[in-house]
Amino acid sequence: MNITDGLDGLAAGVTLIIAVFFTIVAMTRGEWEYIKIFSSIVSGGCLGFLAFNTYPAKVFMGDTGSLALGGAVGAIAILMKMPLILLIVGGIYVIEALSVMIQVLSFKLTGKRVFKMAPIHHHFELSGWKEVKVVWVFWGVTVLLCIIGFFALRLKFY
Structure with missing residues (x-):
């Protein structure tokens, strides 16, 4: 999660969407009442933060915020009892982390870079995408x- 925090609104927006996903999933089971409340609080916090963090940002999250949000999503x-679903819904987190690992490994082994810059959101920026487009x-x-x-979980909402 911390690696994703590099553009205005990127980390908070991605986390907002994932927290809303877990809120909806938690609404399908009665025993997850406390998780539904917690994930709703995380969603609301991200939404409120985005009001000040979208481009151009007036407030920055920093390591404390991004690590806390990552911990919250992981805890949820x-x-x-569905940590593997986080690999699917948190695919942006996975891609961002993999892009850094690939870049470091490639540079250490071959001396060449795979991406213009890692994490990958900066690669897209250097490729000519505007910050807002990347986000x-x-x-x-x-x-x-x-x-x-949702399809992987095969939820029934009726």
Whole structure:
């Protein structure tokens, strides 16, 4: 999660979408009442923070905020006994972390870089994408991954 925090609104927006996903999933089971409340609080916190963190940011999250949000999302997934679904819905977190690992490994082994800059959101910026476009695309990908997550869980909402 911490690696995702690098553009205005990226980390908070992705986490907002994932927290809303877990809130909806928690609403399907009565025994997850406390998780539904907690994930709703995380969602609301991210939404309120985004009012000041979207481009151009007036407030920055920093390590304390991004690590806390990452811990919250991880705790929610573990408490719901579905940590593997986090690999799907949190695909942006995974891609960001993998891009850093690939870049470091490639540079150490071959002396060449795979990406213009890691994490990958900076690669897209250096490729000519505007910061706002990168953020919106990553938010959209997260929404798609959450939809895939709903199908993977085979939830029944009736």
